[in-house]
Amino acid sequence: MTTPGKSSMRPTALGLVVLGMLIEQPMHVYRMQKLIKERGKDKVVNVRQRTSLHQVIDRLTTHGLVEQVGEGDASENYPSRRSYRITPAGRQTAIDWLTAMVTEVPDEFPQLPAALSVLTMVAPDTAAELITARITTIEHTLNELRSERGGYEVPRIYLLEDEYRTRGLESEAAWLGEVRHDIERGELTWTAPDAPPYEPEEPK
Template sequence: MKRRKVGNMLGLAVLSVVLERPMHPYEMAAVLKQRGKDADMPIKWGSLYTVVANLEKHGFIEAVESVKDGGRPERTVYRITPAGREEFEDWVRELVGTVDPEPPRFRSGLSMMGVLGPDQTISRLRQRLGELDERAGKQRAVLEQLRPMMPRVFLIEVEYDIAMTEAEARWVRGFLDELTSGALPGIDAWRRYYETGEFPDDLGEFVEQE
């Protein structure tokens, strides 16, 4: 992944809204929250003003005016620059076309699940599967609610979320079937290792059923 002058994903979100029209930071946050962008990317709202300042520092946005709204402090309005639009488009191209090298947290957990033993693993995966099924149901409900109001091109990320959630649920369900039926090769050796703490001298025990 390319190292960017402003790498915080909130910077990408800010560029997306000032691409439409000039805004002050408070309005940027309001629009992003209204559109649920904090569900699409990791956003820490407390860093908004720092991110805006960094975008301005590197020439991606520029101040156009300061506005006074009643008794509130003066607010600076920013617009995107040509360099900012180029950065925004390049960033989106990278996100769409490049595979993220960072492994998901679930993969990290799976790589260490031997310490839990088969029974705890089954219990935790059942919990995960229930949460995945619940999440997929909520995502489908959101999609059905938004479909009459928005073109599909603006709902693609919701479709992606549903597909990824359902794919993970299918995989977890299949692996659970192997665990609960005892069909997973080496499950007995794994259980003995968990119960005794003694790792088998012959790794073949983890490959073939006894």
């Protein structure tokens, strides 16, 4: 039996979700993937390919955070049917990861701030058009989130990630609207080098 302790495995969102599900009960990879989709967790972790789950399970197993249940489940022909359970070390690691991910603000490098830092590459009117296009994309995403949320018959606690994404997108759209307003009024302006105008893509 593995004893609890600090794991050397790097924390990952998918790894935390898997550990959280195995805290509920032992299960096989197919069941994990199904529950992740049923609970809408596929909006916050990438499980489009079941191989992603197998890879994270392999890493969790290597680090002693989960273990296979029973020798009889080790079918090479049907690896998705192998059941796994969390170990004591896995439980402690899950709490450690959860604590860190909730309380810490990591140094991340998302694309939008990088793009905004060089917005002067284009003229102000082009920048306003780009911002408008992003606001439109955000509004489309928000509509999808609200529509999907109505289809989940689960307690609110299991949808907090959707609330977080929704509030974040709403705040972003509102702030971008203010920036666009300032550009259009000439309160935020600059001289850009020669650059081709923005041409939105034709809808597919």
